[in-house]
Amino acid sequence: MQVLVENVSKHFAGAIALQNVSFEVCSGSIHGLVGENGAGKSTIGKLVGGVLQPNDGRVIYDGDDRLVSSPREAIERGIAAVQQELVLCQELTVAENICLGRESTTLGFLRNRESLREFNQLRDELGFELDGRARLRSLSIADQQQVEILKALSRNARLIVLDEPTSSLTPAETVHLHQVVKRLAKERGTTFIYVSHFLDHILSSCDAVTVLRNGKHVQTGPAKDETHASLAAAMLGRDLSDVFPPKKAPPPTSAVKLSTSELTRRRKFENINIQVKAGEIVGIAGLVGSGRSEVLRSIFGADEFQSGMVAIDGYPVGRHTPITAMRNGLAMVPESRREQGLFLEHSIAENISLINFSELRPFGIVNRGKEAEEIRKWAGRLNIKCTSTDALVSSLSGGNQQKVLFAKWLAGNPSVMLLDEPTRGVDIGAKSEIYNLIAELAARGMAILIVSSELEELVGLCHRMYIMRKGSIVGEKSADEIEIGAILRECLGVYEGDLHSKDFCNPLRLIDWRDQCVSRTMG
Structure with missing residues (x-):
């Protein structure tokens, strides 16, 4: 299904959400929508899906410019939306959710076997691995999103809007969802509008990408012609280099604020030796499962360690709890703000x-x-x-x-901050503000230890970096040695011969290689 957004504007109580936005989505393509929070990307998704109607302009579907006035009317015309907050019945089975609202009945009684048969036929046709008899509450978020996609396809949806579909997924679940979407676009000709703030996912999965800024259209073009830097610059209206503040190294005489000695937690990590000085930003890089987050949790006292030592200002704090850690000047921003x-x-x-x-x-x-x-x-x-x-x-x-x-x-x-994925789930503009805050805290003498899955983030912020693999520190990089390709090689445990050297300068190739390894790690 081809979609043409033509001079669309949308206002909310006087506030302008979209202003004269125009772009085209080609039939059978995966079309990305990116922008900062408030840029209007989710509003576009809701307009296309019939949740909202434009104040001005029109949305044309395969040449048909009739207004889609509701989600029900959208479904009747082959359009479906998978929202960030899934709309499913947790107490029903997978098959019952997919057939909800159009169940087979006999004399007023539901024919659940018929619903299950229909589900199995659709599942087998698309190659999904879901049990139609499973209660929805027993499924992971990734599988529930697959249920939403199957539900849309069971209603003959030719256009599916995905709004932040990977925000709650693990890396391996994200890889699987992208494989499903690509297969549906290629084999069934399903058109996808993919709303996301994860630029890596847009670059690796989409055919084209539209950038919005402050409710206005900035550009639309092939995703293969874009990079993380070019998209971020278009979203922000300034170069990506401006996102990261200038690095100001701490004085050589700065005292060590935080240190660990042979810190070990069984089956998670062992013999971890880390130092962070006052005014220093130190990173820990590694794949999911390398033990990096577990190290932070043990330093903070959230998880118990079996041997080794944590010291603040040179004084051991022993086996401690978060309360004693806080009394000793530690603070920790955890990986999941929601949980x-x-x-x-x-x-x-x-x-x-x-x-x-x-x-x-x-x-x-x-x-x-x-x-x-x-x-x-x-x-x-x-x-x-x-x-x-x-x-x-x-x-x-x-x-x-x-x-x-x-x-x-x-x-x-606090005098020491432990940061675990400090910008997860935020747009590029908010990231820039958080980066400046971290740099400002370090400039005031705070010691900062940061874990992040985004290597660009660690490279842009850190004065020094430790690399973890399989629960051990396998490398340390000084300021002049911090470079994405070298760090990723150590995270993965590969040598330059395993990939062509040019691959380590190619962000998309790095992303693809990392995702493959993460998928194997999680699977």
């Missing part, structure tokens, strides 16, 4: 003050005025965009949620 870092259904103020401001609560009596003043101060320092600090964290964008998580820890005035 480990924030209470999403509580306010910004409650999250920031949760573990802080004890000095404002003498004898258990809260000084509300001073506490509110401190909360506003931290919200302002981190540029958290919100109507009020009383707003629920769940109402914020991913980037602003991550800033709340940083504010929660920074309000405790």
Whole structure:
């Protein structure tokens, strides 16, 4: 199905979400939509899927410019949307979800066997590996997304909108989803509009990509002609080199703030020796499963280690808990803000003050005025965009949620920050703000240890880097040795002869090689 978006504008209560946006999606292609949070990409997806209607302009489907006024009408015309928050019935089976709303009946009774037969036929035709009798609640998010795709195809959808489909997936699940989408586009001619802030995924999976900025169309072109840097520059309106702040190395006389000696946790990592000086940003690179996140958790006391030592300012802290770690000046931004870092259904103020401001609560009596003043101060320092600090964290964008998580820890005035995937799930603009914050904290003398799956992030931020593989540190890189190709080779345990040297200068080839290895690791 060909889609033509022609001079489309959309307003919400006076705010302009889209302004005169035009681009074309070719039939049978995978078309990426990228932009910062608020750029209008999800709004486009909802307009195409019939969830919203434009104020001006029109969306034309295979030459038909009739308005799609609802998701039901969209389905009738062969259009389906898989939203970031899946709309499925957890207590029903896979087959029942796929046939929901059009079940076979006899004298008012459901014919579940007929639904299962229809599901099995569709599954076998497309090569999906799902059990139609399984309850949806028993499936992973990746499998549930496959159910949504099957549900769309069972309704003869020729156009499917995927809105942030990989935001909750592991690397291996992401690879599998991309394989499914590519196969459907190639073999069935299904057209996909793929909304994502993961530029790696757009580059490796899409045929074409449209960039939006501040509700306006910036460019549309073949994905093969783009790079991570060119897309980011188009999204931001400035060069990608401006995303990372200048590196300012700590003075040679800086004291060691954090160190580990022969730190070991059975079956996770062993003999880990790390040092981080005041004012230094040190990275840990490695594939999923290398033990990098587990090292941070043990340093913070969230997981117990069996042997070795953690020292702050040269003093051992012994077998400790997060509470004792915090008392010793440690803070940790965890990998998942939703599950480990924030209470999403509580306010910004409650999250920031949760573990802080004890000095404002003498004898258990809260000084509300001073506490509110401190909360506003931290919200302002981190540029958290919100109507009020009383707003629920769940109402914020991913980037602003991550800033709340940083504010929660920074309000405790730590001297060492442990950062596990500090920009996961945020757009490139919010990433730039977080990078500047990290550099500013280091410039003030804070010691920072960071784990990230994005090698570009580590290269752009770190003064030094450790490389982990299979639970051990296999290399260390100084500032002048930090380079993506060399780091990736050590992460993977391969030599230059395993790939042509030019492959290590090609971001797409690196991404493909990394994803293959991650897929094997996870599978």
